[in-house]
Amino acid sequence: MEDILHMLPDSLRAKLKRLPPQELERVEEIRLRVARPIEYVGGGTSRFVSEKGGGTEQAEAALMFTKEEGIQLLSRLSHHSLYMMEEEMRRGYITIQGGHRVGISGKVVLEDGRVKLIRDVTSFNIRVARERKGAADKVLPLLTEGKQLKNTLIISPPQCGKTTLLRDLARQISEGTQEVNARKVSIVDERSEIAGCVGGIPQKDVGPRTDVLDACPKAEGMMMMIRSMSPDVLITDEIGRAEDGYALEEAIHAGITVIASVHGRSLKDIMRRPTLSRVLQTGVFQCYLVLSRKPRIGAIAGVYDEHFAECRR
Structure with missing residues (x-):
């Protein structure tokens, strides 16, 4: 989770840190959509990050993901060069330090009828990759x-x-x-x-x-x-x-x-x-x-x- 928090824009990191540490550790996905509530998924449930801290099921009481945060996040993911990340953008996801995967969606650019890249990215799905050594012990x-x-x-x-x-x-x-x-x-x-x-x-x-x-x-x-x-x-x-x-x-x-x-x-x-x-x-x-x-x-x-x-x- 530290790799993910380190990558996020400061304002977005501060919003997520409003979650209690034990709840943040259970997070499996962080779903960010421009101008919509910040959602997180874990333990089979989905909640929004509350303005008051912690989680809420009420979208109107949640913190929003801003367009500026989206631009900053994409810049950090691409190391400030979208050209260098063209292949990842074409596939629709970027793998970051720690093995976590960030799925993206937005406006698709086609070339010869095939996806060339995704621009105007408006949605991010950060999937938390956790190692569980011993997961295969019984299998x-x-x-x-x-x-x-x-x-x-x-x-x-x-x-x-x-x-x-x-x-x-x-x-x-x-x-x-x-x-x-x-x-x-x-x-x-x-x-x-x-x-x-x-x-x-x-x-x-x-x-x-x-x-x-x-x-x-x-x-x-x-x-x-x-x-x-x-x-x-x-x-x-x-x-x-x-x-x-x-x-x-x-x-x-x-x-x-x-x-x-x-x-x-x-x-x-x-x-x-x-x-x-x-x-x-x-x-x-x-x-x-x-x-x-x-x-x-x-x-x-x-x-x-x-x-x-x-x-x-």
């Missing part, structure tokens, strides 16, 4: 059999801790544990969320034997890592396109263990999607892990084998 035994890792698909709704889990799985597999010997791990991190790279350097601990390909499309990135880094384990986030499935199959046929994630609420949910259903029917995954927010973020809602039968835990 890793479910993904192994005789010290061998299973090809695994993690199914999770948004903000249920799947990225945190993938990060800690990478760290533990890279270091080695009682469940699995140390392995070479490759991460294809298209959205810069797992390792949180800045300048190509992971800001989060993903382990001593881990290589990261940052901001690269998943399908292309997986093929690059297979050819260039000879990984034992390949980890990637949020698969969904047909080409992602083909790349996963190539990795598995090359003898590489794959751990991936997908947005969804259940196994049945993702089986309804044509592109994912085809991959699942090939039997490439040996384990399906479903996450939930209840009774807590990252709770295991179900574990299934390659035949889609629920496993005992």
Whole structure:
């Protein structure tokens, strides 16, 4: 959180510091919209920063995010050079020191029918990246059999801790544990969320034997890592396109263990999607892990084998 506060304009930092420290530490997202209330999300609830200090559910009693603060924030995010950040602007998010990600929206500029950049930025979504070492402690035994890792698909709704889990799985597999010997791990991190790279350097601990390909499309990135880094384990986030499935199959046929994630609420949910259903029917995954927010973020809602039968835990 200190990395985020340090980046903010002074006036905006002062507004956020009106929150009690214990509440500020629970924040998962800070959502800033020009001329609208400052919103923060954490613990499954959304509130505004109150003029009186603390949080409020009443928009009319909240502090506003000003146009001047938006201009200052964008200048700080881009290190005073929007040209240098053109690729990040085109993708719609910027990764900052500490691995935190700032999503942006506003007026899109097109070139040859494709997004060139976003200008007149009016909304910022600051996603707080927190490391939870040990997040994979209870999960890793479910993904192994005789010290061998299973090809695994993690199914999770948004903000249920799947990225945190993938990060800690990478760290533990890279270091080695009682469940699995140390392995070479490759991460294809298209959205810069797992390792949180800045300048190509992971800001989060993903382990001593881990290589990261940052901001690269998943399908292309997986093929690059297979050819260039000879990984034992390949980890990637949020698969969904047909080409992602083909790349996963190539990795598995090359003898590489794959751990991936997908947005969804259940196994049945993702089986309804044509592109994912085809991959699942090939039997490439040996384990399906479903996450939930209840009774807590990252709770295991179900574990299934390659035949889609629920496993005992």
